[in-house]
Every structure is written in C-alpha cells, then in structure tokens.
Amino acid sequence: MRIAIRHTLSLTPPPDTNNLVFQLLLTPGSGATQKLERWSVEAPGTSNAARFVDAFGNLVHFVNQMRPDGPLAITASGIVETFDRNGVLGKPGGEPVPALFLRATTLTRVPVTLYGKFRSTREDRIATLHALMARVGEVLGGSEAGQQQSQDGQSQSQTSGAPKADAALLAHGFVGAARALDIPARYVSGYLFGADEKPAPHAWAEAYDPGLGWIGFDPSLQLCPTERHVRLSVGLDALSTTPVRAVPDGEGVKTLEVRVEAA
C-alpha cells in the first residue's frame, strides 16, 4: 500500500530564548515491512543540522535555532510503500543487539499480575507473545471504545506527535511484560492509516524471536501490524522515540508547546 503522510508540528519557544536546541525523530526507515519512496524533513535550521543514527537505529536530525523568532514550523512528509508481512521484520543487519531491549525503564514498569501467568508456560515464544498481547488488551485496554478510537485515526491536533494515550499505555504494558519474561521487546512510534483513510500517530510494540527475528504486536488493535502501519522510530519506550525533543537554552524555561497535525 502506498501511503502519503504529511506530519506538521509547531514548536513555540518561550520568549527571549537564546538558543533553541531540538532533535527530530521524524524519518521512517526502510525494511521488510516498508520502503521509503521519498521523504523530507523541513524545519528552520535543518540545512546545517547534524544527522546521525541513534543508539536504536533511528535517523536523527539535530537542529538548533539561535534567538528563534516565534513559532517554528516543522514538516515531515513523503510517501511510504508498505507490505503486509504479518508483522515479521526479521533480523536486519546493523541493528543493536536484541538484548539491549531487555532493559527496564520507568515507563515500562508493569505489575507481575500482568505477566505472571506466562512465567512457566510451555507454549513456544510466538504463541506466548500472542497470548500476552491478548492479556495486555484485556487488562489495560478497558473498553471496546478505547480500541475504536485508535482505529478511527483521528486527524485533529494532538500534542508532541504522541499517539492516543491508550495505544502508548498498551504498548508500554506489552513491552514491559515481555521484558519481564526475558523476551527482548521494543516500543514503536509510527503512523496508522486509519479506516478514514488518514494517517494518525500510533504506537505498538515489537518482540524478538530467535528464529523469526523481530515481530510486531499491536496490543491496542489486537493484531500484528498490517500494511496500515508505518514505523517511524523504535526505542526502549515512548521517551526514547519522542518525535520532537527540545530544550530552550535560557533562564528558567522548561516547557514547550508542540502541536501535531497529521493529514
């Protein structure tokens, strides 16, 4: 499926900001489930931005603006061709070792009641992961309404390019539970091409199987990612996949308003 995405954000630095420093994780990678046809990231200052690949394999634009004037518009846009591989990404070379994704983080802390029953399972890993996805949906997913909302693929503005809270919550729950079971798991930030034929920010998880490699699990939709899923970045949790992270280099300023629109 060919999906056209235009992700615009507005970064408003506080008045009198001396140096606005920010990084953008807004470039999808190519792999088994998707191919970038074209993609561009535009923001004031990107012409002399440093680009590097971060610890988790994401391409980062590292930008700063001395004495920024008013809100900065950031646009990531392009076309991604996606393939349905039942979520199987395999073992592409050059990735960090899977064991890195066994690390517990604050956001992926989960109660033992979520995963305890799988500790002594006799099922193989893939069956266990599917059962875990169901369990996470059951415990953390709450109502049908929650799932429905995610599928709608809303186009109204949200903050920080973040997916709906429930998708992030479920992805963190799945990741934390898998790691507690000694299964490497990572958090995926991306887009979901919804039933309304519009892409919206979304989040899911990937777990590692020694045979098949990385496999996607979307606990808020209760399925393995399809050709409607576009991977944007991966990391330990939502914090390490934040699309825009910024620090105003000034006195006593901590917060920034970031607006996201997906269309």
Add this chain to the structure above:
Amino acid sequence: MGDATPFDEMHNPDGTVREPYRALAQWIEAQPENGLSLMQADAEGIFRKLGITFAVYGSDEGTEKLIPFDVIPRIISAAEWRKLSRGIEQRVRALNAFLHDIYHRQEILKAGRVPAKLILNNAAFCPDMMGVDPARGVYSHIIGVDIVRVGPDEFYVLEDNLRTPSGVSYMLEDREAMMQLAPDLFQRIKVAPVETYPENLRRTLESVAPANVTGTPSIAVLTPGIYNSAYFEHSFLADQMGAQLCEGQDLFVDGGKVYMRTTTGPERVDVIYRRIDDDFLDPLTFRPDSMLGVPGLFNAYRAGNVTLVNAPGTGIADDKAVYTYVPAIIEFYLGEKAILSNVPTYNCTDDDQRAWVLENIGDLVVKEVHGSGGYGMLVGPTSTKAQQAEFKKKIEARPDNYIVQPTLALSTCPTYVNAGIAPRHVDLRPYVLVGDEIRITPGGLTRVALKKGSLVVNSSQGGGTKDTWVLED
C-alpha cells in the same frame, strides 16, 4: 587477611629498615629533635598559601577544609612499581575493550562470561552510548585505580574509578610542598617525577580530538561550578594545561558543533574534559531538569564533532557489582591472567553467601553498590552493635544494593602524629591517562587514615595524604 598483623612498608618484621626506605630513615635520624614538627608546621603554611581545600558533605563545621598532609613520604621501589604499573595498564586496556564491546556487539554477554542482566539493567549502563565510536576507541581516558597493599608482594585493586576520579591535584601539590620542605632529600634520593602530569593530560586530550579536527585541538574543562567539592582541582588542572575552565552556560551547541562564549565571539571546542556526571551533561538527552550541562552536547558528541572525556556510560565498568568480573574481563579480551588481584567479594543476593555475611558482619566491610567517598559503608571491626544491626537490616531489605568484602589489613607507613612517628594505614590511587598511548604517573595519591587503627582513608572521613615516591633505578 582479617587478623594478620598489617604489613609495615618501612620495617621488616625484625625491626630493620626495608631497602626502599633506607635513605629516608637515615635522613629522619639526622634531623634535629623538633625537625619534623617544624616541617609539619611549614607544610600547613604552604598548603594554606596554595589554597587547597575540599568540601565535606554533611559536615556541620564550615564546608571548606584544609586536607591534612603528612610530611613523611611513602616510598615504592622501582621493582614494585614495575609490577604495579603493568597490572594497572592491563586493567585499563581490558576495561576499555569491555566498554567498547558492551556498547557494540556485546560478545562477552553472548559468551555468558558476564551476566547480560547485570549490565543491561544496570543504572550505570547508558543505552544512548550504543554504537558510538569514540576517537581511538577510548572510553575511559582518565582513571584513578584504588590499590591497597597487604604484603611485600601482595596488592589488591579496590576500585577502578573510570568515571571522573578526583584527587590528582593533591598528588601534584603534595610533591610541590615536599620539594619546598625538604629539597635536600630530593638530592639524595632519585624520585620519579609527577610534575609531567598536566602536560601528559593535555597530550592525552589532544590525541583524542575528533578525527575531523585540523590543527591544535581546543580543550575545555567543564565544571559543575564553584560549589562542587573538587572545584579547586578543576580550575587547577585547566590552569596547568592552559585550557579554558567553563561551566555549562559558557558553552553552546550550534550547527551540531560545540562553541564557547568568549569576549571576542564564539570559539570552537574540540575536546571537553568534563567533571559533570553523565546524568547532568545534557538536558536534551539525559536529565531534562539539569541546569549544569549543555543542551545538545551529547548529540554533538554522537555526531562526531566533539570528544567527551571520559565518555558517558563508563561507570558500568567500575560498578561495584561488575567489579567481581574484572579478572574474567581481562582473560576474555587479553587472554591473560590478571596481574593485580581483586578483593574477594561476597554476593548478598546468593542465599548461602548472605547468611554467612549476616553471621560474620563484625569482621566484614559492607559497601553500597553505588556509593563512593566512604559514605554509606560499614567497617565491621570498628563498628558498634547498633550499626551492625542497622546494616543487617539494610542487606536483608536490598541484598543487591550491597557488596561485602573481608576487612583487609591495609599496609602501614610511618606517619608524623602528635606522639611522634607512628604507623598508619594507607592506600594508593595511581593516575592513568589513556589516549594515543597509556601514561601512568609514577606514584599517585597516597591517602592515610590519621586515626590510630582506622582503615578509612577518605578525606571526607578524616583521612590525610602523603607524597608518594617511586624510586628510580
């Protein structure tokens, strides 16, 4: 190790003077009756003039203190030093190889020689460092290895200190003071120089500049500021190296590169000797509330535009829980047996070992895994029953937070005290520089526990320092 008479570095068991100390002993003998006491008084004056102080955390009296200095030097023979420096070099090579490995392919974890969880779930492991290739592959450039001696030929490494070891300014000032106090002694005894340290530090830092730097690299020392206990040392080293001393607010990142604000405009910085902890280095990547660091600094590092010394994430290799694996780490990367021994360490998460530890706590030393500076530790033989009970409770509640070691009979050196010359326990922190080559300053900082019988040498706990002499052949 527990009850043995401590090794006296100056005297043989029969009372005769050991070879390395012979010339010193004759010199002391020849001094007039109040000679040493006058020297001690002069030393105070010299240090007041030099202005060396250190801050004691949690102390009620003024925060600034003069660190006590003992006028009797500690002496290490050329042969003893050769063995020590070979052992130290071996450790720093292996630990740098280990750091490169765990932040890349993690072969040692795959081989099961070090438990993966111990590393990957450790707070000192820095996931953001995965895949970073620091200049020359060096992670820990400035190292202060803590060593204790328990016999003529028996040295143990207590800690590797691969993050930002302090105290090197005391080593330099102790030598400076000693040369002023007893210039004649340096005529009689050939002592290896330590004054080359600042020059070697500068050469080391220049040698690890990013590959794209042409010309002489620009070096900055990054300090948390004047309230840090080691601020004196930060300014001292910057001054000695001819480098800029700066705080986070003096630096900024533009176009992925690091600059210093100066009165004549921004100046590019290539190498930063940072004395700020990892967490506070960069609010963009690490703690967002940090006011000490430089926003974007880590990304500029990751993009290869600046070198951070030491690299972030080096703490994983001197973590107290990883310490027990250092001999295995040396074997894995170098295929050699460790030249310097580790202190046997008990693992409290093991039920049998913990039970034994709780039973024998009065003979043992208990340390917090992430503690330093002698804070939060228990020295069994000198502790009260109440303190022992308190630590037993702590160990039971969080066994993974503590390591336990036997109480070592630290060697003693003659020390000038009120009652004259008396043996006091010492340790040794040699300073190592790793860049284009490995440079170990002969000697290091000797810390001495001035209280009779005390084994705690930390300056924050009433310890002093001595000049340390490595004899030349």
